[in-house]
Amino acid sequence: MKKLTVDRIEENIAVCMDENEILAQICVSDLPFAVREGSIITVNDDGSFRLDVSAENERREELFDLQESLFDE
Numbered sequence: 001m002k003k004l005t006v007d008r009i010e011e012n013i014a015v016c017m018d019e020n021e022i023l024a025q026i027c028v029s030d031l032p033f034a035v036r037e038g039s040i041i042t043v044n045d046d047g048s049f050r051l052d053v054s055a056e057n058e059r060r061e062e063l064f065d066l067q068e069s070l071f072d073e
Contacts, residue, residue, distance in 0.1 A: 003052065005059070006039040016041065 004016035004024055014026045014035050026049075028035065033051045035041065040052040040059065 001045060002043045003055070004041045004043060006035050006037055006041065008037055009035070014039075014041075 002018060004018055004026075006014050007017050007023075008015050009028065012028050014028050014031070016024045016026060018024060026041070031041070031049055033049075035051070038056060038060065040055045042050040042052050044050065
């Protein structure tokens with residue numbers, strides 16, 4: 001199982017980054033769900049994809065907290 005974060009979408013390609021900051025490209029039409037920048041996709045061992053909404057929300061909250069701490073100083 002591998003987790004990818006959508007960095008950006010260029011035309012019909014989701015440019016993603018894994019935990020090691022290695023880029024991967026996935027055709028958006030190959031995904032069974034809609035994605036946007038910041039979406040987290042789990043690639044299962046069988047090659048299927050799953051949208052990880054809870055991990056995405058957790059990541060957004062971490063980034064918001066970091067932003068708040070930077071502006072509070």
